[in-house]
Amino acid sequence: MTSKMRVMTERPRNAETPVERLRSWITANDVFFDRNQGQIPETLVSLEEYRLNVEGEVKKTLGLSFDQILQMPKEIVSNTLECSGNGRSLLETKAPGNPWTIGGVGNAVYGGIWLRDLLDLAGLTEKSRHVAFEGMDKGLGRSGITFIRSIPIEKAMSSTLLAYEMNGEPLPIKHGFPLRCLALGWTGANCVKWLHRINVLEKPYEGFFMDKVYRVFQKGQDPKEGEVVTGLSLKSMITQPLSEEELTPGKITILGAAYAGEERIERVEVSTDGGGSWNTADFLGPDESYSWRQWQYIWEVSEPGEYRIMARATDREGRQQPMNASWNVQGYGNNGVHEHAIRIRVNPMGG
Ligand SMILES: Nc1nc2c(c(=O)[nH]1)N[C@H]1C(S)=C(S)[C@@H](COP(=O)(O)O)O[C@H]1N2
């Protein structure tokens, strides 16, 4: 398939996966969404010269070569990565930022090492409460701010991978070569690419990408008072048919994906009558922690007309996806059922 990515900005590069390429459990590297605050490094860093520095509130600072990283126990995990702003353009009340539709998300199988193994090597103290990650990419524009984000030590020790492989290939340059952080089940902003420095801190890191953005806040509120984005919100999306598609009566295959970050998906239901009735969809493919579930529902339709199709996910804790997204200034975490509905037309046979 050759469908092209939908490029929103070229400098920095921000592009979403075409909807048709979201129909398989694994999202191919060449169409995996790109989200960048700065300039993607233009040349591959030399693996001989590369060092990963671990410093700050640790017993022993480390400067690991890439070879030393490769010698540590390797883990393979799958993870659904989503940008906090995904779905923003579908909000009824607009929010500024990249106009993502549904393609600011993807699922991949990553190979790497557990951050916990590295932090155990460095040794933690009572002051080791947060872990900051610094990327090697250069900021764009006047500010030229380096991309640095921190996560709490609990997440760092329980379920954070440092990945050097993506879908069986070395991590592509766009996705963070040679090493990136993956706070499994958390939004992309917590997953620093081109990682070269880990700083263990007593308090959360303070800086532009921690305090001004990636927080959920309302108009008139100081961004810093808002909550930092963490786990992905419970959500389902429809990947087939495409919105505005013209179809004919008969069996129509509705496809989609549902995900819940650190939680697991229990059920997906589809409504074709405006929410009057809901039909349980069948799951397809793998059922892995931190990864989406692909689903399908075969819809028999005989009456021509305009239809609105909605999908609604429920997680294993019994929580249901909200019918409407809760708005915030940055338009983060849009997981509304209504916002993700599609509209199609069923034309008369031979019409
Ligand atoms: N160094 C660095 N890491 C980064 C970013 C960045 O701009 N610089 N963007 C973050 C954001 S907001 C997202 S959504 C993900 C996107 O990862 P991808 O481009 O591999 O899909 O990377 C995150 N890690």
Ligand SMILES: [Mo]
């Ligand atoms: Mo993001």
